[in-house]
Amino acid sequence: MEEQDKSPEEVGNEIVEEFSIFEEWLDKYEYLIELGKSLPVIDEKDKVDNNLISGCQSRVWLSCDCHDGRLYFKADSDAIITKGIISLLIRVYNGQTPEAILHSDLSFIDKIGLKDNLSPTRANGLVSMIKQIKIYAVACEVKEQKNNG
Amino acid sequence: MDFWIKYKVCFAIFARYCKQYNLEMETIDQIRADFPALQRKVYGKQLIYFDNAATSQKPLSVLTMQEMMSGEVNANIHRAVHKLSAEATDFYEKGREAVRSFINAPSRENIIFTSGATASLNLVASSFVYKHLGKGDKVLISEAEHHSNIVSWQLACERVGASLAVLPVDDRGEISLDKLEQMLNKNVKIVAITHISNVLGVINPIKEVVTIAHAKGIPVVVDGAQGVVHCAVDVQDLDCDCYAFSGHKIYAPTGTGILYGKKNFLEDLPPYMGGGDMVDTVTFEKTTYAELPLKFEAGTPNFAAAACYAPALEYAAQLRLNTEVQENERKQVAYLKRELDMIDGVRIYGMPEDLNKKIPLFSITVEGVHPTDLAQLLDTMGIAVRSGLMCAEPLIRKYSDNGMLRASLAPYNTMEEAEKFITGVKKGISILK
Numbered sequence: 001m002e003e004q005d006k007s008p009e010e011v012g013n014e015i016v017e018e019f020s021i022f023e024e025w026l027d028k029y030e031y032l033i034e035l036g037k038s039l040p041v042i043d044e045k046d047k048v049d050n051n052l053i054s055g056c057q058s059r060v061w062l063s064c065d066c067h068d069g070r071l072y073f074k075a076d077s078d079a080i081i082t083k084g085i086i087s088l089l090i091r092v093y094n095g096q097t098p099e100a101i102l103h104s105d106l107s108f109i110d111k112i113g114l115k116d117n118l119s120p121t122r123a124n125g126l127v128s129m130i131k132q133i134k135i136y137a138v139a140c141e142v143k144e145q146k147n148n149g
Numbered sequence: 150m151d152f153w154i155k156y157k158v159c160f161a162i163f164a165r166y167c168k169q170y171n172l173e174m175e176t177i178d179q180i181r182a183d184f185p186a187l188q189r190k191v192y193g194k195q196l197i198y199f200d201n202a203a204t205s206q207k208p209l210s211v212l213t214m215q216e217m218m219s220g221e222v223n224a225n226i227h228r229a230v231h232k233l234s235a236e237a238t239d240f241y242e243k244g245r246e247a248v249r250s251f252i253n254a255p256s257r258e259n260i261i262f263t264s265g266a267t268a269s270l271n272l273v274a275s276s277f278v279y280k281h282l283g284k285g286d287k288v289l290i291s292e293a294e295h296h297s298n299i300v301s302w303q304l305a306c307e308r309v310g311a312s313l314a315v316l317p318v319d320d321r322g323e324i325s326l327d328k329l330e331q332m333l334n335k336n337v338k339i340v341a342i343t344h345i346s347n348v349l350g351v352i353n354p355i356k357e358v359v360t361i362a363h364a365k366g367i368p369v370v371v372d373g374a375q376g377v378v379h380c381a382v383d384v385q386d387l388d389c390d391c392y393a394f395s396g397h398k399i400y401a402p403t404g405t406g407i408l409y410g411k412k413n414f415l416e417d418l419p420p421y422m423g424g425g426d427m428v429d430t431v432t433f434e435k436t437t438y439a440e441l442p443l444k445f446e447a448g449t450p451n452f453a454a455a456a457c458y459a460p461a462l463e464y465a466a467q468l469r470l471n472t473e474v475q476e477n478e479r480k481q482v483a484y485l486k487r488e489l490d491m492i493d494g495v496r497i498y499g500m501p502e503d504l505n506k507k508i509p510l511f512s513i514t515v516e517g518v519h520p521t522d523l524a525q526l527l528d529t530m531g532i533a534v535r536s537g538l539m540c541a542e543p544l545i546r547k548y549s550d551n552g553m554l555r556a557s558l559a560p561y562n563t564m565e566e567a568e569k570f571i572t573g574v575k576k577g578i579s580i581l582k
Contacts, residue, residue, distance in 0.1 A: 024529075025192050025529035026526065026529040026530060029525065029526055029529055029580075030580055033522075033580060033581060058519055058521055058551065078519055078550075078551060079519035079521050079522050079551070080519060080522050080581055081519075081521075081522045081525050081526075082519075082521075082522075
């Protein structure tokens with residue numbers, strides 16, 4: 001696991017650039033699906049109800065490790081497009097500090113049109129995923145403060 | 150009458166005569182021209198609308214009527230003496246007459262306007278429970294019901310300690326009449342069953358169900374949300390006690406529903422909601438209620454939309470007489486069954502031996518593919534389908550944890566669209582697998 005030296009916004013901009021290559025929506029989705037397929041598989045032991053995110057049309061599990069003041073995520077879903085979206089979020093957030101996550105600007109999601117294009121329940125799922133990531137960030141921040149204090 | 154209204158009515162009558170002559174012979178391409186939504190493009194692709202079981206698109210005649218009702222004939226019905234109110238009331242009651250005639254109900258008293266099939270079923274369930282359900286009683290439903298025909302009865306049952314008895318469907322999506330007969334014991338106080346499941350698309354033998362239940366003195370409520378769209382419903386022939394459906398699935402505007410009920414059945418039920426128009430006299434001690442059908446129509450109804458039943462059902466009736474449309478529907482059913490069956494990993498739910506019992510509605514799962522992913526990819530190709538649990542969770546969960554994908558066709562859908570759908574499904578699967 002590596003610390004991330006780029007800010008979430010910088011990674012977000014990279015993603016926007018990658019998606020701008022595709023003109024057709026179907027091609028954007030194909031790319032998203034490829035990303036989903038390459039998402040590292042989560043440990044079966046982490047696929048528990050505690051890690052399930054509500055508000056998604058498909059099931060999404062998200063687990064998080066926090067050490068040395070950085071957050072590392074693992075996730076899975078039974079829907080491949082959802083996995084693709086998670087993989088984007090993980091790319092943006094993995095190895096970031098809680099502070100960077102809590103103050104991150106996620107306009108890249110709007111810029112590649114994901115929020116518009118996903119069915120409403122999925123868009124809610126996206127919101128739930130981000131919310132869960134931020135909750136993990138808060139927990140990590142508290143843990144760090146305890147360790148330091 | 151104002152000049153413009155006269156003009157519009159004359160035009161509507163003229164257009165109707167032209168239509169009556171033509172619609173029976175119109176080609177599907179000509180029919181499509183009546184629906185603005187079908188002209189749309191999505192993501193730069195021509196829209197293929199295969200989500201008709203959720204709601205139908207609306208023809209111009211309905212849209213014109215809706216605009217006229219909201220614009221020029223807007224006055225509250227049944228109440229005032231003024232001209233505008235009289236006209237609005239007249240159009241509202243013409244809507245009722247159109248429904249009566251469409252399902253061959255004996256009189257206008259049998260036709261209650263509601264906001265949809267869900268409201269109709271809740272009305273029956275809520276009112277029936279007061280008089281006829283008690284502790285230990287059963288309401289018999291089928292396994293393939295929509296949530297509106299499950300939860301409405303569950304809510305009613307919970308109030309009095311009654312419960313549901315569930316008639317299974319087999320793997321072909323069919324019910325067994327023998328099993329029904331066995332299950333109808335003395336505890337069963339009512340049968341609430343769908344004419345056609347919104348997941349399986351299989352026509353249930355409602356007439357036989359009614360005969361069997363009536364032989365034991367048990368009334369039958371039919372959820373006709375899909376049935377009225379695809380079958381020529383004659384409520385007197387079916388002999389069911391109630392038949393509920395939505396207007397918006399059969400070309401009428403959103404927020405329209407119908408509860409047909411036999412007169413003695415409806416008279417026996419207490420009112421569902423209290424308010425204006427449903428009363429005879431009101432004192433603080435005691436209120437007496439209006440006669441049918443107004444007894445169940447408290448408050449200002451959606452009269453602008455209800456008036457649109459006239460053009461909507463006229464349109465539906467004429468499409469039924471159009472032989473090209475009818476032949477096309479049978480061809481689509483055979484084509485979709487054959488093609489979907491040939492795709493590796495695809496399973497169709499609801500496939501009766503007799504294809505005449507199947508409407509052009511196909512719910513499928515694909516091994517190794519999440520139905521929502523496939524629906525999402527089809528969307529980018531301009532093809533609108535439904536995915537998920539389709540408001541029939543108990544049935545869907547029996548077969549699939551992830552839900553299903555459903556394509557439901559209407560008379561305005563062409564064979565070419567069906568072919569593009571199949572190509573789209575194959576392409577989607579190849580990307581996802």
